[in-house]
Amino acid sequence: MKRKINIILSILIAAVIVLSGCTEQKQSGTKETSESKGTSNSSKEKAINVAMSGEAEKLDPHFASPVNEVTIVQTIFNGLVKFPTGTVDFEKIEGDLAEKWESNSDATQWTFHLKKGVKWQKGYGELTSEDVKWSFERVMDEKTGSPWRADYDNVANIEAPEQYTVVFNLKQPDASFLLKVLNYHGGMIVNKKAIEDAGDKFMTSPVGTGPFIFEEYSPKDKVVLIKNKDFFKGEPKLEKVILKIMTDPTAVEIAMDKGEIQLGLGIGDQLWIDKRKENKDLVLDFTTPALLWGIHLNMSKPPLDDIRVREAIAHAIDIKTYVNKVVGKDAASLPTGNVSAVYFGAAKVGAYDYDPEKSKELLKEAGYEKGLTLPKQYISTLNSYLDIMVYVQDQLRKVGIEMPLEKVEHATYHANARKDLNNIALYGYVRAPHADTVLTQFFYGPSTVGTPTGVTNYSHYNKVDKLIEQARVELDKTKAKQIYKEAQEQIKKDFIYVPLVETNTVLVRRKEVDLGYNQNKIKGTMIYNYYIDENTDLKD
Numbered sequence: 001m002k003r004k005i006n007i008i009l010s011i012l013i014a015a016v017i018v019l020s021g022c023t024e025q026k027q028s029g030t031k032e033t034s035e036s037k038g039t040s041n042s043s044k045e046k047a048i049n050v051a052m053s054g055e056a057e058k059l060d061p062h063f064a065s066p067v068n069e070v071t072i073v074q075t076i077f078n079g080l081v082k083f084p085t086g087t088v089d090f091e092k093i094e095g096d097l098a099e100k101w102e103s104n105s106d107a108t109q110w111t112f113h114l115k116k117g118v119k120w121q122k123g124y125g126e127l128t129s130e131d132v133k134w135s136f137e138r139v140m141d142e143k144t145g146s147p148w149r150a151d152y153d154n155v156a157n158i159e160a161p162e163q164y165t166v167v168f169n170l171k172q173p174d175a176s177f178l179l180k181v182l183n184y185h186g187g188m189i190v191n192k193k194a195i196e197d198a199g200d201k202f203m204t205s206p207v208g209t210g211p212f213i214f215e216e217y218s219p220k221d222k223v224v225l226i227k228n229k230d231f232f233k234g235e236p237k238l239e240k241v242i243l244k245i246m247t248d249p250t251a252v253e254i255a256m257d258k259g260e261i262q263l264g265l266g267i268g269d270q271l272w273i274d275k276r277k278e279n280k281d282l283v284l285d286f287t288t289p290a291l292l293w294g295i296h297l298n299m300s301k302p303p304l305d306d307i308r309v310r311e312a313i314a315h316a317i318d319i320k321t322y323v324n325k326v327v328g329k330d331a332a333s334l335p336t337g338n339v340s341a342v343y344f345g346a347a348k349v350g351a352y353d354y355d356p357e358k359s360k361e362l363l364k365e366a367g368y369e370k371g372l373t374l375p376k377q378y379i380s381t382l383n384s385y386l387d388i389m390v391y392v393q394d395q396l397r398k399v400g401i402e403m404p405l406e407k408v409e410h411a412t413y414h415a416n417a418r419k420d421l422n423n424i425a426l427y428g429y430v431r432a433p434h435a436d437t438v439l440t441q442f443f444y445g446p447s448t449v450g451t452p453t454g455v456t457n458y459s460h461y462n463k464v465d466k467l468i469e470q471a472r473v474e475l476d477k478t479k480a481k482q483i484y485k486e487a488q489e490q491i492k493k494d495f496i497y498v499p500l501v502e503t504n505t506v507l508v509r510r511k512e513v514d515l516g517y518n519q520n521k522i523k524g525t526m527i528y529n530y531y532i533d534e535n536t537d538l539k540d
Helices: 002-012 067-076 129-140 177-181 192-204 249-257 270-277 307-316 319-328 356-365 383-397 410-418 435-443 465-473 477-494
Strands: 020-026 044-052 098-103 109-114 155-162 165-170 212-218 222-227 240-245 263-265 282-297 377-380 405-408 424-429 497-510
Touching: 044 067, 044 263, 067 212, 067 222, 067 240, 109 129, 109 177, 129 155, 129 165, 129 192, 165 177, 249 263, 270 282, 282 307, 307 356, 307 383, 319 497, 377 383, 377 410, 383 405, 383 424, 405 410, 424 435, 435 465, 435 477, 465 477
Parallel strands: 044 240, 377 405
Antiparallel strands: 020 044, 020 263, 098 109, 109 165, 155 165, 212 222, 222 240, 263 497, 282 424, 282 497
């Protein structure tokens, strides 16, 4: 059972920040700090403790990538627009820093009108259109080295004609441009002077406009945030957020049962779910969009430059058994293709059939009748990655393919993958729910890892670049979907990506937590965790 639980945890969220919790600390009898100021009318200070599964080394939103980092920057920064908190719905995008926006008739020019009176944290003045212009130009600048640069290749230039107006002029029409300016990754707005003042230290000392202000980062210990009393949407109800680095899921579970942790990551196993439901102090949430896990095969390196070897790998993995017996059918489903099923433009091209005999025949044709040993592959020590890759390793061994694994820390794993050090890269993702986002980041030539514009194209794949570019500028949704379908079908034919499983995120919280959105329910998340915003609170 313990082994099964570990494997399930692996599927459920890549390195996720497991947990958030709350403590109440009495102010009386303690030395006043910046964390406790502004609470003289209350005898207690509300502090929420968030357990992270690893370090948070890049808190500059234009570089933040692992879940630990993305979750933190969500509380510090804002974008021009956002999904309603706790949802992921492309049709219901709302203003964040922008109060309204419009595009011209062919979607080549997008104009955003900013909210007035938005203050930067730590005394950096009022947000203006120049800040927005500079922020996006920073991401677009090759010298910056942001992994999200390729997302803005279609931007010709940005104008700031008035203090509260910013205009994006595009090279080609883009009907889904709002996804590029979400409060996510490159869409987060940063302050030029704050970055110049901090220099390299901005990575671990960020300044934004969000509900919480960065206070402290102690490696291997914690990140501390305090509330932003001047937040433009209203003063946060919580005084403090303490993000603790915790790596033991069992310890987190025990802490939650004791009431020391209030929010956490669940496990997608029915036995575990039923057991947790017995505790009436807990609430379980099941969120979308589905997390799609798969392995990317680097076609630029031997032996994976041979399509027969890639196809052999694709047919060697029994994903039905993995989903139904290892994970549990109530926790996961078979992948419907190389783009998660609920995304706009997902073609549901299907996964690969399990056929180990065909795998052996293909290896024989490729000259590996006696078997094949792949180069060493790095893999994260987190169960959320390790157990999946061990299953894949076992499946490949059954058809004569040995895949040596070297375990490294989670941050090192991602760094190595982006340096193009893996022939096979395991990745689980949730992205903005649109096929263009997924295809651009994972299967578009300019996004190839190891290049200046690299994002997460671990396969070095560029055969559908023209299709991606065509679909991106097609304003007719029906035609755009057809082009996206052609791209997804070609990707499947080229065997450069093997989808393994789709899962929803299982989250668990104590009943005293008031999320502050969606009538205290979370319907969707892009950060694999609960959102903590100005309305999040603790009930008495």
